[in-house]
Amino acid sequence: MTDADAFEAFVRRYQDMVFATAVRLLGRQADAEDVAQTVFLRAFERFDTLGQSPAVAGWLKTVTTNACLNHLSRYRARWRFFSELDRADRSDSEPRFEASLASTSSPARDLEQADERRQLEQALRRLPDHQRVPLVLFHFDNISYQAIADLLGVSLGKVKTDIHRGREALRQYLTINHAP
Amino acid sequence: MHPDDLDRLVDRELRQLPTPRAPQTLLPRVLAAVEHLTRRPWYARAWFTWPLGWQVMSLIALATIVVGGAALVPAARVAASDATSTLVSRVIGEVATTVHRLDATMSVGRVLWRALLEPLAAYALALVVLMGLACAVFGTALNRVAFGRT
Numbered sequence: 001m002t003d004a005d006a007f008e009a010f011v012r013r014y015q016d017m018v019f020a021t022a023v024r025l026l027g028r029q030a031d032a033e034d035v036a037q038t039v040f041l042r043a044f045e046r047f048d049t050l051g052q053s054p055a056v057a058g059w060l061k062t063v064t065t066n067a068c069l070n071h072l073s074r075y076r077a078r079w080r081f082f083s084e085l086d087r088a089d090r091s092d093s094e095p096r097f098e099a100s101l102a103s104t105s106s107p108a109r110d111l112e113q114a115d116e117r118r119q120l121e122q123a124l125r126r127l128p129d130h131q132r133v134p135l136v137l138f139h140f141d142n143i144s145y146q147a148i149a150d151l152l153g154v155s156l157g158k159v160k161t162d163i164h165r166g167r168e169a170l171r172q173y174l175t176i177n178h179a180p
Numbered sequence: 181m182h183p184d185d186l187d188r189l190v191d192r193e194l195r196q197l198p199t200p201r202a203p204q205t206l207l208p209r210v211l212a213a214v215e216h217l218t219r220r221p222w223y224a225r226a227w228f229t230w231p232l233g234w235q236v237m238s239l240i241a242l243a244t245i246v247v248g249g250a251a252l253v254p255a256a257r258v259a260a261s262d263a264t265s266t267l268v269s270r271v272i273g274e275v276a277t278t279v280h281r282l283d284a285t286m287s288v289g290r291v292l293w294r295a296l297l298e299p300l301a302a303y304a305l306a307l308v309v310l311m312g313l314a315c316a317v318f319g320t321a322l323n324r325v326a327f328g329r330t
Contacts (some may be wrong), residue, residue: 004211004214007214008207008211011206011207011210011211012207015202015206015207015210016199016200016201016202017199018202019200019201019202019203019206020199020200020202023200024200029203033203033205033206033209036202036206036210037206037209037210037213040210040213040214041210041213041214041217044214044217045217045225045226045228045229117196117197117198120193120194120197121197121200124194124197135190139190139191139194139195140194140195164183164186167186167187167190168186170190170193171181171186171190173193174189174190174193
């Protein structure tokens with residue numbers, strides 16, 4: 001296998017993980033693709049030592065997270081106005097008519113659950129950056145509150161508040177399944 | 181709902197989310213970027229990807245520049261000091277010469293004014309006033325006679 005083939009296999013293997021990390025942190029697919037490309041280019045430059053390393057997944061995750069945080073801090077001011085307009089247009093307070101329908105058959109229930117998860121994923125991406133980023137770092141990357149505060153350069157209290165508000169915002173997408 | 185319950189519920193639900201799949205465009209895009217990267221000459225890439233020999237050479241060159249610069253600092257300081265003092269003295273001399281020439285020129289101008297122009301100035305002024313008046317009179321007469329305006 002040539003180096004090019006090996007690197008292509010490497011990208012195929014890890015592209016979902018890198019993209020998922022990026023898109024959940026950034027909330028925008030186009031930005032996530034940009035960051036994923038940057039991360040894989042860095043990996044290519046170190047591919048001789050990185051390709052066979054058992055820690056490659058952790059390395060990719062860390063580099064992706066840092067690249068996303070850099071991207072957010074760099075483009076925050078430029079995109080805040082447009083992204084907030086966009087979010088205002090896509091208000092997530094729409095009534096969920098499908099979810100109110102009772103379903104009895106298992107395939108229908110599976111479809112419904114898949115739809116609910118898709119909506120939860122979308123709701124997660126629509127959260128404001130300051131809520132989504134710590135929420136993703138806490139729940140998907142298992143990073144502690146204090147470590148998140150250090151990583152983002154904010155106070156511990158702000159991290160807790162933002163995560164709590166993010167959870168509250170997602171709550172409406174959870175209550176359908178878990179309402180008493 | 182208690183915050184701890186909400187924490188557990190959100191945690192469970194988020195972990196059940198399927199991993200978002202990378203778009204099919206990502207792989208070709210990355211490979212194209214890699215190909216573009218590999219087409220660049222070695223010196224245009226990141227330093228740690230340079231051939232080992234060139235890395236060593238660049239380190240030696242950098243060390244030479246730093247050490248040579250440090251060795252040349254005292255000599256450069258003396259040369260700079262000499263150049264500065266020479267330049268300052270030259271500038272001061274130029275300024276003094278210019279001031280002297282300016283003063284001489286102004287003296288000549290004053291003498292010429294008093295000897296030649298000052299006695300004639302009153303006559304010249306009177307002549308200008310008279311010519312202005314003559315022009316005004318001629319213009320008024322022309323208006324009345326030729327164009328019939330009042």
